[in-house]
Amino acid sequence: MNCYNCNLSTVPADLPEEINGLDLSFNPLKHLYNKSLSRLSQLQILDLTRCGISTIEDDAFAGLDALHTLILTGNPIKQWSQVTFTGLHSLRKLVIVETSLATLSELQVEYFPSLRELNAAKNCIDRLYIPSFLFRLHVLDLRANRITKINKEDLDNLRHANTSNLSLILSQNFIHSIDPGAFRFVNLQLLHLKGCFSHEDIMKASLNAISGLRVQMLFIGQYRNSPTRVKFKENLFEGLCGLDVEELTIMELYITFTNTFFDCMENITSLRFIHTSLSQFSPESFASNMQKFELKHAFVMNVPTYIVSELKHLKELRITNNQRLTHFGYSLLTLDKLEFLDLSNNKIMMESCCDKFISGKSLKHLNFSYNSYIGLRSHFLNMPHLLSLDLSHSKVDSVGQFPIFMSLNNLTYLDLSYTSCHFVIHCSFCGLFSLVELRVPHTTFAPDILGSVFQNLSSLRLLDMESCDLKNITNEMFGHLNRLQVLNLSKNKLMELPASVLLSLFSLQHLNIKSNNIQGLSNDTVQFLSKSLAKVDLSDNAYDCSCTQEQFLMWVHEQSIKNLNFSNHIECKTPEHLQGLLLRDVNLNCSWTLIYISIMVSVIIVLLLLLVYHFYLKNRFLYLCFCHQGYKKSATEKTYDAFVIHSSLDEEWVKEELLRELEGGDPKFRLCVHFRNFEAGKLILENIFYNGICCSRNALILLSPNFIESKWCSFEFRLALFWRFLEDECGIILILLEPIRDDQLKHMYVLKKYLSSKTYLKWEKNDKEKEVFWKRLRKALTQGRRVDAPLLGPAE
Template identity: 35%
Template structure:
């Protein structure tokens, strides 16, 4: 259901034949999974055509229409077996051709000969046995060739590839390559560009020594590319002489742990020249050495999923960035990494077990970026012990370490710190943050959900350059908020959500002239008078959702910042009473800036039902107001006018009388009928033959009140309508047709029924649309058009299948809440 709705909004136009959809008008067409056997009509200027998951077993020279502007053609899994010569002659300008998942049986030397502009060719899972079979030497603009998941036995590349000036990527993943020899890689040494080769998931058993001698690659991927640990160890050694910018080795995380006896299984890396290495470790050795000495010359080292319990000291001669993710370390390797003078960025995150921070990082003068988030760190040391002689740290992320108890005293050693993140990490706030006075360069501070309590208005003193401050779930004593942010004149984002704040003083945001984002959701605010602050000149987004706000006065609404683009006040108990119609109207007029308006509800004493502000009908308030005015005028007129005038307006008097009778009627009363039917006499045939026949003679029988049959003789019609019809029946059924709209009695009865709803004399009204009525005509009946927009109704379609559902739903609607 959701996917269908997304297609309705994203794909605006269906192409002739109802099989394709225009993603971009006249340019991009999606014809996916339509069981097509031929190309549907598309614009001759089409640039992108997705024909995947259709049925085209054979492509001949007349298969494609003339699409000379086509750049991308996707034929994924179209059951293609045969491609004739010149099959692509009418789409010769293609830059990308995708043939994934087609069991190609027949192609010739001339199959792709017209594709001189092709830049990307995808032949994944096509049953290919050799790259040579594709005949690509004429594709001099080729940049990427993906032949993964085939049966290629070798890495052999056509010699003509050495002349491809723009070639960048050769993807050979998941093939049957077991042996790599020198003669198969000779072309790589002649290629001019820095290319990427992907050999992951190949059962490599042997690489001839020197097969990659004097070969320069941009990237080489060898994940899960060897059949045994021994083959991996020897294979790395055989890569001697290879120069590669980025080397990716190891295994995929869902594979089993591999136990190796020899701790030197990575020694082959010493013979390879690389700048970056990514090691997805599944090997578990006795020595537990995640960072091999052979990696020490790399500028960037990444170890993922490492089975690391203890890290030995390694001398990283050139390393600037070290990343250890999802390891199993028991202690933070601070002592082992200390004294690394080249290291600039350190990331140790997502450790699988709690990790003790026993020793601090020291003597690391180049260290600027530290991310130790989500490690379950256990420590009680202060900063002087955790970070010593690391004066140049600019970024420090210690978030999601719930077991830690960090004492912020000692932060004066971080004079260059610009980003500090303690999100969801427990803090010890001795000294009320007075130690932050040295953090003059700090621009980002996140202390959300850290258990922080502020009692001193000078707690943030010294943070004049702060741009972002997040302090969700903090506590503020007494009037500390009144002056807490006074010196943060450059602040652009402030998050004080879920802090149990009952009141934000007008002066609390006094100096925040550059504030663009204010998040105060999840508090106990009843008023937002602070938004009148004339210094809030830059506010763009305001979040005040989930507070206790019922209304916002006109003077506050009129003084909202002119720059405001978004206001979220969802899940507040908005007062939708008739006394607050101005505020409700303001909400409805500003849908363009109100976020989550569909979750903005009216305050209700009933917990079982919630009415959205969007669904609140201002017309009801107008109607009540009119009724009150009418009654007041009527009383005055009744006292002043003569009996003749009283007689002239007796119809209105009766109307008011029955309304007053509704007010004084007891809550519990006996009903004579299940439903009172409002209909035009011109629709009587349908009412008697269809409605009465199906309801009164059904099981159980439903007793209807029909004015032609059940109104008491000699009694005024208005009394009959109210007492016998509306007040004497549990429900009201309105049979809407053109005759209904034109009937003054029908309009009167419907208005009386609505009035009864307002005063609680009737539970609800059931609408039956007997025939379509134009919108303008429906507005002749007071409240009918509004009622149809805000309530579910039944529509008579006069066919057997629909009629069954119609009578079932109608019977259920009438019987509901009647005690049957």
């Protein structure tokens, strides 16, 4: 429960008894009374930061048996009584920063066997005396106190004590001197001396003085904002010869390389340089048994492979955050035991990775993230044990173009975020049978591979596809991801999320579809989200808050009442008067809206019917106008045997084949063609209808792709059908000059329907078929209107 800065002078008496966390920081409590918190028996974390508490009564924490973290930072406590912490049997962490504590002996915490961390930073402690009741601690933080001298007798009780798990933090105590042998026979997990020495001479003397210390990790150096600079001097680290230390971290030192720099580091197995000016090494620098090496924020321009390649026992190599480092020029193939390689946050340009430069026999983790360019020229053939590969925020090639991961059967983590990869092959992730986590934000996928690109990732638990320019999702896309638990589809261009896409995701718990173009979700989708998911982020979409999304809006309102763990800031985009309103606050009366919509639809239908009827009357009127003058003549006298309806692009066939055969053969037929028989000066429409259709016994339709593309051909065909329908005066003969695809007939519904129910002639180029074609055509022209009779045979 958060009661931060509520101007409370006492602990509220109406706090719920079942709370497990309470923040009372920055309240003027000043006095903590006896058993004032005893009702809160389930409390685990209590924060009393800067409450002005000067007095803590006896048994003030009585009844807090479950409390494991107590924070008293910034309270000017005058006295710590022997029963101050009575009842805190489960206390594991105590924070008493800035409480004016003078000595650790003031604290009476010897009866707390569970206490593991004591943070007493920024107090008034001036002696490094650690009472025996604190030996069970894992962390003792005394940073920024007033310790300037460490006396030998202050640490007598630590000698031969079991403090191998203790991390002692003395940073920012301005230590001037340490008694020689003060740490002899002392055994620690960690000793932190960062920012303790104002001069290199003091550091050198202090390192010599702690001779005899056995410590797992030692931190020395300065803070970045320190007003003093410590520079390397000859034999600065000679005191390390008297220490038993395994891991050494050197920070913020201005290092001038000398041949004595690494003296006394023979037994160190882990060496870290952080924010140093180190820029070069010599082959004699390192101990041959070193297992871990880290170089962070240094001045190196090349990966020092010529040095580290000699470290045959090296297991972990980290060279990171070096802005001058651009090249990886030497091979690490000799490091057969290397398991972890981190070269992230540099400016490396690597033309060919990785088989020729890096030994992968034992490699498990490889990180090339945040570099300039990594050229993948191999298939990771020599890295059978690789578990994680991070190429994020680096320009890479070949990924998505070739199946380069085929050999990484044990890989569990792959990060390709912000690599701008474009996946075009179905086998982009082939071979990754063990992959658990895949991150591909800011990459793109060819639409035709989305249904199968993830099909072999049956072990996947997390898939991050943020900003992948996805416009739609196929039902097969996640069909094989039965174990997927976390799916991030945020910042794409999805307009819908069908339930059919999600049905195969049996294990899905977290879904993020933030910042898409989704207007609403279907009933099936929201049912899936309600039953299966623990967390859903639906925010920042273009939600439609009209009645068309009524069911979705009702669901959002229900979930806000049930407190389903999904994003609350889901706002309306449309209609305009509801823009910016939270979906859970939308209150629509859709019953009247539906009536209005029904009325409007009915009105529109009536208007459309009237419009259709109007066009019918208009066409009928035009027909009467055109046929008025010569109707009787057209009904009794026919000038032509057929009116040829064709595209001007097929005119050559008409002249060379049709006219020559029918008008020059026996019997002779008379044909009407527009380029020869239309009268000059008349309207085109009048020529087509009066001089062509009305004066011909038949209409000869020459079908071809050119015919389909011609609007005049389509009009003439419909006019012939119209005349036949009204007067039954015109036979229609269809000739297929060239094949026509179904998709070409989409916009000519009348012709498509007519072809499906009528027979037609098909033009063939071989002589035998031509002879049959002309014979059948002559027979059709002779019989006139009976052209649709079965004599033409079945459609071809």
